[in-house]
Amino acid sequence: MKVVSDSEVAKVAVLGVPDTPGIAASLFSALADRGVAAEMIVQSVMRGQVNDIAFLVCKEHLGEAIDVCRRAVRQMGAQGVAFDAEIGKITLEGADVAGDPGIPARMFSVLAGESVNIDMISSTEMNITCVVSLIDSVRAVKALERAFP
Amino acid sequence: MKVVSDSEVAKVAVLGVPDTPGIAASLFSALADRGVAAEMIVQSVMRGQVNDIAFLVCKEHLGEAIDVCRRAVRQMGAQGVAFDAEIGKITLEGADVAGDPGIPARMFSVLAGESVNIDMISSTEMNITCVVSLIDSVRAVKALERAFP
Numbered sequence A, B: 001m002k003v004v005s006d007s008e009v010a011k012v013a014v015l016g017v018p019d020t021p022g023i024a025a026s027l028f029s030a031l032a033d034r035g036v037a038a039e040m041i042v043q044s045v046m047r048g049q050v051n052d053i054a055f056l057v058c059k060e061h062l063g064e065a066i067d068v069c070r071r072a073v074r075q076m077g078a079q080g081v082a083f084d085a086e087i088g089k090i091t092l093e094g095a096d097v098a099g100d101p102g103i104p105a106r107m108f109s110v111l112a113g114e115s116v117n118i119d120m121i122s123s124t125e126m127n128i129t130c131v132v133s134l135i136d137s138v139r140a141v142k143a144l145e146r147a148f149p
């Protein structure tokens, strides 16, 4: 397992999009037209008939991403755009998340022990990523490196 | 790139958890104590002072996962538990998501073209996963295999 961190990213969220086919397609096609790649895309379960779509972009693309999202919000009738450039992305690579339930439990417990709040979570079979605030990021990475040598 | 699908999973979401350090740790420690592994964990941005944590489990563990989450909801004062066993998980593996913004745009457009609604999204640098309803899953996989041969 390896702890990998990246603070050159910012998060953008389009809030309250209609949860109907074609919405994610039009948002990410508009981003692609402007050459804005999304490092991590997260959409959780819907609430009412709307949903939020959040993603990370490299800091240089933040301005363009916000611009694209603001236009999309007007076209779709969504609720708004939120963003935060003061974040750190921390990934535990090569962790058998789908096979060992102790891994996410330990990663989250290590962050809790450092009083680090977890802003976003995304995991696949072999990786688990947490987004935390930038001021917590260095402390969080050091604690995770101790716990997952 | 490879299209991989799995219909032996169910989704569980703990709704309206306090967005404070230690919450994710206590939920996933309780799941680990019962041997329930989470295949894909997704937490997006918070709304107000609360957040939702959603994850996929293999269908055999759904009952236990719901039980653990219902206890956690009472302990944390969260809003509730939602679940859905009629889902399909579809992953585009080996896709350079972080490098090529056309990939998520194309994947979502292919699903939109089939009128498939995307329930959840999770992506990392080299993978992108969509959760769709079970009735859409076979159609969605076939269309994605045509678009990403």
Ligand SMILES: C[C@@H](O)[C@H](N)C(=O)O
Pocket (backbone or CB within 6 Å): A017, A018, A019, A020, A021, A022, A023, A024, A025, A043, A051, A053, B116, B117, B118, B119
């Ligand atoms: C919210 C958004 O993902 C929508 N469900 C879609 O399919 O595009």
Ligand SMILES: C[C@@H](O)[C@H](N)C(=O)O
Pocket (backbone or CB within 6 Å): A116, A117, A118, A119, B017, B018, B019, B020, B021, B022, B023, B024, B025, B043, B051, B053
């Ligand atoms: C919502 C939950 O992830 C919380 N922010 C925590 O750190 O545990």
